[in-house]
Amino acid sequence: xxxxxxxxxxxxxxxxxxxxxKHFGITHISSGDLLxxxxxxxxxxxxxxxxxxxxxxxxxxxxxxxxxxxxxVAADESGGYVLDGFPRTVEQARTAYETARNLxxxxxxxxxxxxxxxxxxxxxxxRGRGNEDxxxxxxxxxxxxxxxxxxxxxxxxxxxxxxxxxxxxxSEDVTRTLLD
Numbered sequence: 001x002x003x004x005x006x007x008x009x010x011x012x013x014x015x016x017x018x019x020x021x022k023h024f025g026i027t028h029i030s031s032g033d034l035l036x037x038x039x040x041x042x043x044x045x046x047x048x049x050x051x052x053x054x055x056x057x058x059x060x061x062x063x064x065x066x067x068x069x070x071x072x073v074a075a076d077e078s079g080g081y082v083l084d085g086f087p088r089t090v091e092q093a094r095t096a097y098e099t100a101r102n103l104x105x106x107x108x109x110x111x112x113x114x115x116x117x118x119x120x121x122x123x124x125x126x127r128g129r130g131n132e133d134x135x136x137x138x139x140x141x142x143x144x145x146x147x148x149x150x151x152x153x154x155x156x157x158x159x160x161x162x163x164x165x166x167x168x169x170x171s172e173d174v175t176r177t178l179l180d
């Protein structure tokens with residue numbers, strides 16, 4: 001089983017990915033967590049990605065694809081994955097699809113967690129991840145999301161792989177809806 005969770009920063013992608021992965025006994029892969037790990041370890045990918053992460057900008061495709069390739073293949077070999085945080089643009093979605101298809105690990109369903117801006121801002125300010133969750137960076141991240149990620153929904157809808165879920169429901173209700 002190969003699942004992609006799409007949503008704005010603060011939509012609950014990570015929380016839901018953990019629950020879905022646990023339910024199905026598959027691996028949760030978070031591009032954001034992997035990026036933060038690489039930045040924290042000052043790996044080559046982390047050093048290259050740090051300025052983008054701190055500014056709330058999208059990390060270049062080549063870095064993210066390099067970072068995700070091994071974890072996705074390994075997870076698929078052990079039963080599947082739930083991926084959150086990538087892709088974030090139509091171009092990334094196309095590139096990721098071609099790469100994953102060639103590797104035999106293409107996403108089977110994409111679930112969009114739909115949450116309004118006021119709730120997203122509230123959640124992001126509450127969790128407080130340092131530099132990436134200040135009001136200015138949050139506003140910028142949501143702007144980048146609207147400009148680059150929202151158009152990607154049409155890509156998955158056209159491929160008949162998209163399911164939309166009200167991500168503003170309680171965490172438990174979102175999980176139940178995703179599992180149905």
